[in-house]
Amino acid sequence: MTGQTYSGGSFEAPYIGGIVVDPIACTYKWSDGTPFDYQNYYPPGPSCDGEGCLQLFADPRTNLINPPAVGYWNDIQCIVVQRAFICKKAAEMVTTI
Numbered sequence: 001m002t003g004q005t006y007s008g009g010s011f012e013a014p015y016i017g018g019i020v021v022d023p024i025a026c027t028y029k030w031s032d033g034t035p036f037d038y039q040n041y042y043p044p045g046p047s048c049d050g051e052g053c054l055q056l057f058a059d060p061r062t063n064l065i066n067p068p069a070v071g072y073w074n075d076i077q078c079i080v081v082q083r084a085f086i087c088k089k090a091a092e093m094v095t096t097i
Helices: none
Strands: 005-007 015-022 027-030 053-056 073-076 085-087
Touching (some): 015 073
Parallel strands (some): 015 085
16 A cells, blocks of 8 residues: 555544455455555554454554554454544646646
């Protein structure tokens, strides 16, 4: 996932668009259906306990995990209201004269 863009809400723990493919194997894909080409779970990885969505730990002031998990992913329940989200879109070529 490249070209990440912030859109709306708080930066604390945005939803990053990963959804569970197989809850038993604990495998995910992007919400557009493409397979993961990058993973950055907080060790030891997703907990695989029925949490089908992913969030990004983004704000060190609100992250109470020790050691700091900023930049890492965490699996969460999809019913959790997220304060922000990150989207991906194709790059656009802009020409100026």
